[in-house]
Amino acid sequence: MKTQELIKFLNSLSPRKIAIIGHKNADPDAICSMYALSYFLKNLHKDAEISIIAENVNKVSEKIISELNLTVESTLTFKPEIIILVDANNLVQIGKIKEHLPSNTPIIVIDHHISHPETDKISQFKIIDEKATSSSEIIYKILRDTTLKIEPKIALSLLIGILYDTRRFTIISNETFSIVLNLLKAGANYEKALDLLRTTMDRSEKLARLKAAQRATIHKIGDWIIVTSHVSAYEASACRAFIDLGADAAFVAAEKEDEIRISARATQEFFEKTGINLAKVMEKVGHVIGGVGGGHPTAAGANGTKNAQEGIKEALKILEKEIAKLS
Ligand SMILES: [Mn+2]
Structure with missing residues (x-):
């Protein structure tokens, strides 16, 4: 970890106002890592004003924020002297906050997603660890x-x-277990963590999943079953539902007035046997829908403003091409 370089970089700027910004629809990993980073920064720059910002947060994050009594702003409340992007590696991911960022403010990126071409252009310092869970x-x-x-x-x-990002220890390395052991020794309560992550599904989410199923198209590509569909919200949830139902990969688009989001999920088996990395697929889909895409090999997404159908078509085209190469 480039911790000493990070400290040196921060000290060279000795910022008095620090904005820690996570991606839109911030999940518990984004919220909790931003909170722990703020603790680190408070100790490094004792007099600095530090705020944790995300345009919006997901439902389970809402519960965590309220139970742990965290403060998360939805917009910049001061002019930062440094910006730290966490759990995000490009500015499209932070949504409308992007428009309010003062120019020429140094940016640090701390993230575990597959690196994005924009990261180097926007950041003066970065810690990217794709192997981190x-x-x-x-x-x-x-x-x-x-x-x-x-x-x-x-x-x-x-x-x-x-726990959230490993899907309760499903995607994990040996090192992560030793980190978790250290966190338990430091006083983390495992029962409490599990409890905070438990949510009941909203009626609207249930309806979105069922509508996605009603509108689903099943594509048989080689030996693989790919499902595509569209909803107005909860596209990631709908994708997960299709994987649970038996799809090897799923792409679900959500169309809003001024925004298109496409979510993609695949099974670990699909990734291992085809070598198809959804983060790379969604990066290309991002271009088609006039935005950006990225994520992880089996869980990725893209945000844009147009061409939802074409975006889905592009994803299928890439899969067809890649799967054809295998036979
Ligand atoms: Mn994460």
């Missing part, structure tokens, strides 16, 4: 490299972030 894991390693004591609430937050 979560941004929370990266922040843990930063804290570990300092003499700062990890307080129980910080340990709990990081555990929540890791």
Whole structure:
């Protein structure tokens, strides 16, 4: 971890106002890693004003924010002297906040998603660890490299972030288990973490999933079953539902007035046997819908403003081409 370089970079700027910004629809990993990072920064720059910002947060994050009594702003509340993007690696992901960023403000990127071409252009310093299960894991390693004591609430937050992004220890490395053990020793309560991540599904989410199923198209490409559909919201949830139903990969578009979002999910088996990385697929889909895409090999997405249908078609075209190469 480039912790010492990070500290050096931060000290060279000695910022008095720091904005930590996560992606839109911030998930528990984004929220919890931003919170733990703010703890680190408060100790490094004692007098600095620090705010945690995300345009909006997802439902389970809402619960965590209220239970842990965190403060998350939806917009910039001051002119930052430094911006730290966490769990995001490009500015489209932060949504409308992008329009309010003061120019010439140094940007640091801390993220675990597959690196994005824009990252180098926008950032003066970055810590990108694609092997990390979560941004929370990266922040843990930063804290570990300092003499700062990890307080129980910080340990709990990081555990929540890791649990969420590993899908409760489904996608995990041996190292992550040792990190989790250290978080438990630092006072994180595992029961509490699980409890905070438990949510009941909204009626609107249930309806979105069922409508997605009603509108689904099944594509048989080689031996694989790919499902596509469209909804007005909860596209990621709908994708997960299709994977649970038996799809090897799923693409679901959500069309809003001024925004197109396409979510993509695949099984680990699909990724391992085809080598198709959805983050790369969605990067291309992002161009088609007039925005950007990225994410992880089996969970990715794209945001844009137009051509939802074409975006889905592009994804299928890429899959057809790649799968044809295999036979
Ligand atoms: Mn994450």
